[in-house]
Amino acid sequence: MKAGNVLRIARWETTRSATSLDRETAIAFVVVAVALAAIVPAVVTTGPTPGEGIYRIGVDDDSPYADVAASDPQLAAVQPGSDADVTVSPVGIQYADTAKGRAALSTLRSATVAYNDAVMADEPDQAAAFPVVVSLTYRPQSIDVTSAQADTDGAGSSTTGGDGGRTDTPSTDDGATGTSPTAGASGGGLSGLLGQAQSGTPSSISPPFPLQSLVFAFAFLLPLNIVIQAYGSSVLAERIDRRGEPLLVAPVSRGDIVAGKTLPYFAGAIALVSVIAAATGAGVLAVLAVAPLAALFLAATFLGAMFARSYKELTFVTVAVSVALTTYAFVPAVFAEVNQIAAISPLTVVVDSITDSGVSTGQFVLSTAPPGLAAFVLFGLGTGVYREEDMFTQLPIPSKLLDALAAPLATPRRAGVWTALFLPFVLVAELFAVALLFVAPVSLSIPVLLGAIAVIEEVAKSIHVFAAFERGQYRRSFRTALAVGAASGVGFFVAEKALLVTQLVGLPGLDIGRAAFAPALRGASPGLLLVAPLVWHVVTAAISAVGAARSRLAYVGALAAAIGVHLAYNIAVVVIALG
């Protein structure tokens, strides 16, 4: 690849894209950019209040709670008797026994504490206002915060039954000083593989979601989703009617063309992200964290655009890329500052950068290396089929995918190399599964996760081998199948040691993280535990390869068998890991 050629193509791609933008679209882009630039700083300056007035507090105007309700933007004071979530009356506080009622009560309590603190802070005699000084030191704990029970009431409160609601009798002198739902929780821990419910979920946190993080996450993802639309169209335009054929005859390499076409969109995405980072007060680290994610958005779109046969199919591709990668980045980021599961997402680095929470090297590597490496491999696969014989054919997407997978496998050894190169996808997929299943009860999440991991890893070890047999790259013989399967198994075994990166942020400290990554980590142990994963990977990869060498149907059956063996192994290891 030559930098001069890449820059030339990038310059002309920029010119061409700018020329193709009609006036209306350009105006729309400017309006969106201006709106984004205006809204995000405003959100940061004033604090996001998407929940403004969501809790209705029934309170008389002369009640001291009226001032409390007025002090918190999430509370709206209404007259008692109307449809309030919480009603303050001389006999106590009534609230609906619903999730919203409990959340309203919790917010009222927090607001009361904050209100009282503010009033006391204004007292001229601070010693009288605060006769006792309590220093609180919060220490991180490896266990999760347990789910708050609805009847975890404040100190000094009593609970009486009622029709459709509960009645708290608050201590009126200091407001609702009950225990916050997030405080004082006792670590539950897991009693076994199929034990009690997973803890630390958003519903147990007050406020339920870190809303600021959500807004920031969306702000950083939005440009990526817009940029891939233009990028995908540009790549597909090269393939429609063989428009890109003359470029393939020019004295530039395929890599030059792909890099040159991609560079303007990557630079555009980074420029937009930088503007948002500047507006939100995020530092360079945030931009660096989003860069691999931007590359992954573009790489997935590039490969999809190389497979799509029409703009209609490209729409499906870009929507799928948007949904999958937005979910991958967004879901873990929801747990920023709450749980180490958030370290999976580059957006957590962004949030931590904005809130000055500090980002460890391990967290940065875990959140950026998998999408960065996955982007690299996807671009590699796409560039492999960026040639006349592949890019202008109108084959179905699965057929093109097989072509792309089979193309690099000239020798059995290459199967092992490519299995190793697939590891970023394996890591991304497994982290994605962990993030999605994190909020589910352990009794459901761990079995599903183990099954998902078995499927992901066995497919990663065998799909390209199957493609190579289908495309005639390998001779269909038992001996070849064993050789290729062994190479693939060894490749995976070597590469999976990269999963050790999850230890850098303590992900295996989570039960679900331990379930996902314990088998790989156990493989790092000496002796038998080092050899066992190697044998297991080789055996399962060989099973799939033998099936792939016979026929498509035989491959499906062999893959199912390999997944079964893998699942059995994983369950055995996880039972040991979780004790």
Add this chain to the structure above:
Amino acid sequence: MISVQRLEKRYGGVTAVDGVSFDVGAGEVFGLVGPNGAGKTSTLKMLCGLVEPSAGDITVNGFDAGDTAMRRTLGFLPEESPLYDEMTPRSYLRFFADLYDVDRATANERIEAALDRLDLDARDRPVGDFSKGMTRKVAIARSLVNDPDVLVYDEPASGLDPLTTNTVIEFTRELAADGKTIVFSAHDLHHVESVCDRVAIMRDGQFAATGTLADIRDEHGEVSYRVFTDVDVDDARPSNGRYVTTVDSMADVDAIRAAAADAGGGVVDIRTDESTLEDVFLDVTGA
């Protein structure tokens, strides 16, 4: 200038080009003709390095096909010529000149010269608004921005109206006169006949016939003679007061001459009927 040895191309189980060999000298115009699916386009694309051969060797200007140095000396015109619709001819051609490392001043000079010769005036309008003929002219100009020694043109006049076709064929002839080495494929045999020095007729991925047009006619065409006599001889039929006999060799003509003399007359006219290129093409390709 161009050397192709035992060239093969297989797509899965289909053999598109099967052991083709040929040489093209500097300044020569070499034509490929054949029915659809004969392997012409695959051969041309392998020549440009656009498609990798399954077997065989190609050298162009001393470089292997596909080599970057080779690409700098070659201009390619594919069968279809969609351009970037939003670009103007000038910007499109400057883009390609830039890729070939042609400096701006030289590029502008070449672009204007090529568009002048091709009689294309709309140089600052988006090519998306162009007719097929105008688009074709821009594509031909693109093949010249690097001032290549070798031109590979695949069906340059395909689908064009007669006027534009004539312009394109004339222009190709001018390029040949300028000393460019041209490999040219066409369905229309008149184009081949009017432009090419040598021709190869392809069938099922192989060369069914190759050589100059005269050679091919001699080898594969048929020649017959109509001999007119003023007296009746064997097998003759009356024709406007004379007698005509159709034979296919000069020996037979001599025999008729002798027979007419024996009958007290003589041969008054001899007319030669040769196969057209179409006749040869249909015969060779088995169409």
